Amino acid sequence: MKKLMTILSALLLSVGVLVGCSNDANEANNAVNNQANNETNEVSEEITIDVVISLDKGEEVLEEKEIKTEDGAILLDVMKENFDIEEDGGFITSIDGKAAEEGEEKAWMYFVNDEMAMVGAGEYELSDGDEVNFDFQPWE
Numbered sequence: 182m183k184k185l186m187t188i189l190s191a192l193l194l195s196v197g198v199l200v201g202c203s204n205d206a207n208e209a210n211n212a213v214n215n216q217a218n219n220e221t222n223e224v225s226e227e228i229t230i231d232v233v234i235s236l237d238k239g240e241e242v243l244e245e246k247e248i249k250t251e252d253g254a255i256l257l258d259v260m261k262e263n264f265d266i267e268e269d270g271g272f273i274t275s276i277d278g279k280a281a282e283e284g285e286e287k288a289w290m291y292f293v294n295d296e297m298a299m300v301g302a303g304e305y306e307l308s309d310g311d312e313v314n315f316d317f318q319p320w321e
Contacts, residue, residue, distance in 0.1 A: 225251040228309035232263070234276055235316045243277070252309065256291075257302040260315075271303025279317055291315045 227249055234244040250259050260266050260273065267275035273289045274280055281287045291298050292314045298305055307313075 225253070226309075228252045228254075228307065230259070230307055230309075230311045230313060232260075233312075233314045234264070235314060236279075236318070238316060238318050239314070243279075250307065253306050255303065256305040256307055256313065259307065260302060268303070271301035273302050273315065276315055276317075286320045287317055288320060289315050289317055
């Protein structure tokens with residue numbers, strides 16, 4: 182009888198440990214799933230920017246476009262999504278087929294909120310309300 186009680190106690194103890202481990206595993210799994218769901222549900226804020234494509238310091242406007250994108254989007258990526266772009270090392274060299282011809286000392290310069298950018302379009306993070314002007318102009 183004592184042996185039977187020992188076996189029964191050991192069996193109950195084993196079942197209790199297994200159930201406890203199972204609950205811990207389920208709780209851990211639920212925590213991971215909840216964290217993944219929260220990260221998936223985080224939505225980037227949508228922003229609006231205005232882009233103007235012009236020639237010779239604004240003498241001729243080729244296109245004006247209001248673009249919706251995500252806050253912090255990179256300008257080069259947004260330009261590629263909305264225009265026919267060629268680039269070299271994060272700097273735009275052609276927009277919609279307009280590029281410097283051999284020996285021509287012109288390039289695409291861009292300004293954000295009327296200030297010349299100090300980084301290439303591949304590094305510039307956009308903010309809501311930015312006014313971006315790409316102008317094909319002589320080097321100065």
